[in-house]
Amino acid sequence: MALKPQSLGLLVLAAAVPLVAVLPLPDFWITQLNYIGMYAMTALGLVLLTGVGGLTSFGQAAFVGIGAYTTAWLTLNLGVSPWITLFIGMVLTAASALVVGVITLRMSGHYLPLATIAWGLSLYYLMGNLDALGKYDGLLGIQSLSIGNFDIGQGRAFFVLTWFILLAFAAALLHLLDSRAGRAIRAIKSGPQMAEAMGISTFRYKVTIFVLAALSASVAGWLLAHFQRTVNPSAFGLKMGIEYLFMSVVGGVNYVWGAFVGAGLIKLMDDQLQVLLPRLIGTSGSYEVIVFGVMLVLVLKYLPDGLWSMVEKKLPRRPRAVDWQQAAPLPERNKPALGELVLDVDRIRKQFGGLTAVNDISFQIRAGQIVGLIGPNGAGKSTTFNLITGVLSLTSGTVSYRGRRVSGLPARAIAREGVSRTFQHVKMIPDMTVLENVALGAHTRGHKGVAAAMIRTNSDEERRLFREAQRQLERIGMGEYLHEQAGNLAMGPQRLMEIARALCADPALLLLDEPAAGLRHKEKQALAGVLRQLRDEGMSILLVEHDMDLVMQVCDHLVVMEFGTLLTQGTPEQIQQDPKVRAAYLGTEH
Structure with missing residues (x-):
């Protein structure tokens, strides 16, 4: 059976990851790729939530923070293995996402984005005011990731770990979208009436994709904490929540590959603009935010489906392989007798x-x-x-x-x-x-x-x-x-x-x-x-x-x-x- 272009792309990338790791690239670019991988992981959740499900959330950075602070506090204060804290952080993230989702996802229109903004701000100020979490200075001295005596928390080894996790997330998301559950999730965006008429519980699926998006962010937060070896609230505030959404929209919020494109483009532009703009203007400041704002307006006007949509139009649309002729028929319901x-x-x-x-x-x-x-x-x-x-x-x-x-x-x-x-x-x-x-x-x-x-x-x-x-x-x-x-x-x-x-x-x-x-x-x-x-x-x-x-x-x-x-x-x-x-x-x- 022929592979779909997206699945083939994942295989090519998976094969390229070890190759990139051994190439004589400067450490600066390996570090950039590490950040791009973590940002893309968070943006993938927004592809599922916003692009496919039609639910706008500004609170994704808060779930990154839960994953990061959980592993930081447990490893520093209780000496828990980072590999165990990954799963503890995911459990805490899922629980908090479930609570937030059950409360907010019954809302529609502009109420849901506003509710996620409130959630993100609440968690940001909670992190910044708790003594146990170091207040706004955060937690320092987090241990690096290791397997036995082999340190994989920095550089090329971390790059391989991050990108294999990212590609596993992307593959799982592609599989999900091409399934019974994925079709139900896609139906949500068209409005609840059609989906409910098909027997789909739209609210249950909304909560499910909200939790899945939060979990991808939590894993990214776990990686970020051990990569930077420090966490503080600034990385998990509303600004970053907007930036993650921005990455998804610019790259193509309807496409899995849009998360990769958006994360890569915004990360590289952010670093370059922080250096170039002060030189051009002659004074320091966050001028890159202005450029990003203008860029977002232009993308929404001229490429509302994001940059990846241009590539998608050029990719061949292969018909689905017909492999179901020998499949067993679905069971049929008991029908009423004639005249009943x-x-x-x-x-x-x-x-x-x-x-x-x-x-x-x-x-x-x-x-x-x-x-x-x-x-x-x-x-x-x-x-x-x-x-x-x-x-x-x-x-x-x-x-x-x-x-x-x-x-x-x-x-x-x-x-x-x-x-x-x-x-x-x-x-x-x-x-x-x-x-x-x-x-x-x-x-x-x-x-x-x-x-x-x-x-x-x-x-x-x-x-x-x-x-x-x-x-x-x-x-x-x-x-x-x-x-x-x-x-x-x-x-x-x-x-x-x-x-x-x-x-x-x-x-x-x-x-x-x-x-x-x-x-x-x-x-x-x-x-x-x-x-x-x-x-x-x-x-x-x-x-x-x-x-x-x-x-x-x-x-x-x-x-x-x-x-x-x-x-x-x-x-x-x-x-x-x-x-x-x-x-x-x-x-x-x-």
Whole structure:
């Protein structure tokens, strides 16, 4: 199997590390590479947290400080081995990140960055005011790292250690991003609605990546403490928190290699500008901060995806090796018998303040039945969809699925029961392939988590997930789009992709929100054929659609809404003859 360019790059770098260590490079450049390695390690956490997960944090430097101060205090005061303090520091970092994450990650918008700024400042002043930590002078005389009598805490030996740890982190992150858990993390950035509809606990994954980012920073702090042999709060304050984020953004916060590029560029520029600018201006000062500020503005304007995005565009996009044909099929859920009551909507109501958007709507869906939910724009159809799927909470009434009340459950819990949906406005991850987007729909049918993905023990499950994704794409006639980037698709194929993704969840009830919008005539006819096939297989479908030709072709029962109320319901023939419907929606006869 051919290696991906990123994996090949890691292998090349891993092979180059020992070579660089024995080359006759000046010690100055080895020291620079050591700092770049530690900075890149911290920035990698921000690639996962900010670039992939869409969560902005200014508190990364504080977690570097926890790792550094833990090893410094334990080795100086208790004589604990530095190799043991690494793991103690990681435990303390994980615990603190978990507490901070649980408190702050429920926030959205600008509140999360502000909360991480407050966290970083709090820890900075705590470090600077504790006598046990040396206050603002810090802790001095930290021992160097060694294996037996061999000192590896400085120079070239430290370079090999740092860069092998960095490359191990990068490899683990690449493995994570190309996995079931990684696809779930990517979905968070697009907003919680789609991810929760796939059965993903967005809050749990947010906390997970926050902790992982903190752990990478903690290891960097451990290395930094033993490399400098001293720690003080200045290296872990808000300024460094901003600088780490700056490295990630300039290098390319969406890319693993962006952390390497950003850390290298900022470290080298920082050192050079501190020497050159005072000579040019004729006075000393932190003028490099001004240059970095201007540079950040230019990058955000002209290269919003960072410097590595230019390289990424030039790299060949090789299609994923198709190695799942012989994989075992995923287990299927127990389906209802033909004619069994699947969905019972009983007098549901939704009020937004004084506005009643849905007013006492009731209808039922049985296995093997397609029910159309129709009505003029603003009738409350999408709101009804969101009430059934748990996106919105009910003001009153109940929704039961296969005899169990599901109203009041979160969207992800309802999805896990076997209810799958598409959206009125297509929701997807544009920079993932069609295959990967569709595989996201099978999230609830897999079990391997973040740890399994990072150490690559999830390969068998991944093959099974991709086998199912390919099967569903071929089922709706999109087999040739497997390796196409989803963002390149026209609107019609995007909607079909959403249906394939919903089918990947192996639902007993499928809710389709305007699936024919943007489809050409032949695509609509193909869609109608797919819906009939699904009905014949015993699936229940709730369809919201404005295309009356399609509705009349495929639906067994129609529910007509007007201004949030139930106007009437019946067979397509009955609805076509109903004068109230013709007046309100289909138009009166002339």
